[in-house]
Amino acid sequence: MTRRFERGVFLDRDGTIIEEVGYLDRPERVDFFPWTIDAIRALNRAGLGVFLVSNQSGIARGFFDAHVVDQVHERMADMLQAGGAHIDAYYYCPHHPDGSVREFARVCECRKPARGLVDRAIAEFGIDPEKSFVVGDRWLDVGLAQAVHAKGVLVRTGYGEREEQRAPKGAAADAIVDNLVAASSWILSNI
Ligand SMILES: [Mg+2]
Ligand SMILES: [Zn+2]
DSSP states (O other), X not given: OOOOOSOEEEEOOBTTTXXXXXXXXXXXXXXXXXXXXXXXXXXXXXXXXXXXXXXXXXXXXXXXXXXXXXXXXXXHHHHHHHTTXXXXXXXXEOOOTTOSSGGGOSOOSOSXXXXXXXXXXXXXXXXXXXXXXXXXXXXXXXXXXXXXXXXXXXXXXXXXXXXXXXXXXXXXXXXXXXXXXXXXXXXXXXX
16 A cells, blocks of 8 residues: 655755756766755655656657656666665656657646646645645746645755746745755755
């Protein structure tokens, strides 16, 4: 039986958990920030569900296939496990309206800031989104938080420093912090 969690932390992948390297097309290119494993382990120990939520339009664009994304996530899971941490589920959107791969070239419900990936965690783990958090380096991650009435944390890693300088109208993060370990600390002091 799947574990149930009341609260979830939805983590963007590229630029938040791992270095932003453009389209990540090989598992060997996975590069955790030095604090990533500690940050995730602290969330695990606090009893929060930890979920990866990632837009992977490279699939729709034909740059790599879903199998490569799964391999990337398997590598991440191995590296986390070696550090005593884990992500409870890995969710990603393979779509993009301008994609070249017919199967994935469409508007969908799961490309952030749309809420579809969070809805999967609600269905599978019983998460209450209003008691949950979204962490990411783009305003669309904060937009996802707003869409599900979770708290949104913008990190300054990846595109975050640049994003901080140009907040779109109506965008409001609950916190803007330097990196994932600061986000994790902020979350743990706000539950
Ligand atoms: Mg990102
Ligand atoms: Zn999608």
